Amino acid sequence: MKTNAAPLPSPSAAPRNRAIIVDDEPAARRGVRLLLERDGGVDVVGEAAGGVEAAALIRGEKPDLAFLDVQMPGGDGFAALAELDPAITPAVVFVTAYDEHALRAFEVHAVDYLLKPYDDARFAAALARAKGEIRRRRTDSVNSRLTQLLDYLQQSGGRTGPKTPAKDEAANDRILIKSSGEIFFLKMDEIDWIEAEGDYMKFHVAGRAHLMRETMARLEARLDPKRFIRIHRSTIVNFDRLRKLSPSFAGEYAAVLHDGTKLKLSRGYHERIATLMKESL
Numbered sequence: 001m002k003t004n005a006a007p008l009p010s011p012s013a014a015p016r017n018r019a020i021i022v023d024d025e026p027a028a029r030r031g032v033r034l035l036l037e038r039d040g041g042v043d044v045v046g047e048a049a050g051g052v053e054a055a056a057l058i059r060g061e062k063p064d065l066a067f068l069d070v071q072m073p074g075g076d077g078f079a080a081l082a083e084l085d086p087a088i089t090p091a092v093v094f095v096t097a098y099d100e101h102a103l104r105a106f107e108v109h110a111v112d113y114l115l116k117p118y119d120d121a122r123f124a125a126a127l128a129r130a131k132g133e134i135r136r137r138r139t140d141s142v143n144s145r146l147t148q149l150l151d152y153l154q155q156s157g158g159r160t161g162p163k164t165p166a167k168d169e170a171a172n173d174r175i176l177i178k179s180s181g182e183i184f185f186l187k188m189d190e191i192d193w194i195e196a197e198g199d200y201m202k203f204h205v206a207g208r209a210h211l212m213r214e215t216m217a218r219l220e221a222r223l224d225p226k227r228f229i230r231i232h233r234s235t236i237v238n239f240d241r242l243r244k245l246s247p248s249f250a251g252e253y254a255a256v257l258h259d260g261t262k263l264k265l266s267r268g269y270h271e272r273i274a275t276l277m278k279e280s281l
Helices: 026-041 051-061 077-082 099-107 119-154 163-171 218-223 267-280
Strands: 019-020 044-049 065-068 091-095 111-115 174-179 182-187 191-197 200-205 208-213 228-232 237-238 242-247 253-257 260-267
Touching: 019 026, 019 051, 019 119, 026 044, 044 051, 051 065, 065 077, 091 119, 091 237, 099 267, 111 119, 174 208, 208 260, 218 228, 218 237, 218 242, 228 260
Parallel strands: 019 044, 019 065, 065 091, 091 111
Antiparallel strands: 174 182, 191 200, 191 237, 200 208, 228 237, 242 253, 253 260
16 A cells, blocks of 8 residues: 655645545556646545555545545455445545446445546546535535534523623523524624525624524514514514614505615504604603
């Protein structure tokens, strides 16, 4: 087994893809290596000539991508994959001279199946598919970790230390939202208005929008009724952002916010907003 240390990426560089090449023919391995070096975005971290070596190499290097021959001494490519924990199984491109294994490759979720001899364009297409799969896996992994963190923070009320009245009050003054791969801690007084959008609630904050999977009823129960008021079956407004009520048509009104946003005020919510206005006088 042969391994090569991969160069460390610079902090600002995009994550590089780490690959291994598994084939019992040295010339075939050299051909794949040359094409990967020409691409410039892949580091070859190891080579193997058989199935047993391949499984050990994957366990040791945990590559993102494997170019894997099917028929090799010491176990074929499928046998090597069968020995692996799915959590460390890389994206796989099978490279072989035999087309009868294509269906089996599909069954083990291979990214592509390269038949020898292949040209540079066909190899480039397979590599592009592999890179796409690696990006998808990385995104799924990040989203999974963020979801776990968000669930923990929501269950603990945003607290990581001993409970105190001050911390409890601060926790209740924030909404935790996962948006665009990040977790936002929105303070209640930062929220301008909220609208229902399918199975999600959309929070409008200083010109930006954040989505949170939640129902209107559950969200309304969490909000301070003296600060937030429901003006429509699908709209909640921060009362401090309300500038005026403007006549619309047929006896209806529009709620106009300080930034000029106009929102429909349903007739069924007139009494509620009138009560809150009296209390604020």
